[in-house]
Amino acid sequence: MIQATIRRSHDKGILSFEMTGHANFAEHGQDLVCAGVTAVVFGAVNAVIVLAGFEPLLDIGEDGGYFYFEFPESLDPEARQKAQLLIEGMIVSLETIERDYKDNLRVTTNII
Amino acid sequence: MIQATIRRSHDKGILSFEMTGHANFAEHGQDLVCAGVTAVVFGAVNAVIVLAGFEPLLDIGEDGGYFYFEFPESLDPEARQKAQLLIEGMIVSLETIERDYKDNLRVTTNII
Structure with a gap:
């Protein structure tokens, strides 16, 4: 299962996020959940770099x-x-995937 | 091949987008490109509904x-x-996928 952990400050602003694990929905190279999560995450980070104009850590x-x-x-x-x-x-987007693939992706939030 | 067509007004604002075709990267149920594109598009539309607070056409x-x-x-x-x-x-995000899968996804823009 992929675990996505979102860390937020008390004013709900996002501080960071961390993705650990593998979806294990299907064998490597055919894992649709892994492909969806990867496309969403890499795409969002590229969008931050292109559209917000800075390099995140x-x-x-x-x-x-x-x-x-x-x-x-x-x-x-x-x-x-x-x-x-x-x-x-x-x-x-991740929560949209999680709804259909609860055994393969879990999105949780920690307030720091 | 999936064809993504973005329609923009002269001031570059997005008017609409249309996705036609299938990725044909692998057989149905194992098509990683289809999974990635679907996750990105459905996720973005859900994000518009949830975060911008309106129902698009x-x-x-x-x-x-x-x-x-x-x-x-x-x-x-x-x-x-x-x-x-x-x-x-x-x-x-779609252009990020297109870079690695040029035979399966094409993103084009029309200025209206």
């Missing part, structure tokens, strides 16, 4: 089983607002 | 080979701005 595991994204502390307010909306959109 | 084909999204003409400016950013993010 990233840590991407070699075997595809780990992905960490963090907002830089100092950031232009408009860029932050755009990126927050794009990552909120990514979370809605 | 949609036409979704039965067999998965057709998807049409259009902005309503009258729309709260803030809702429109949020939805424009979320759909721009979807386009970056």
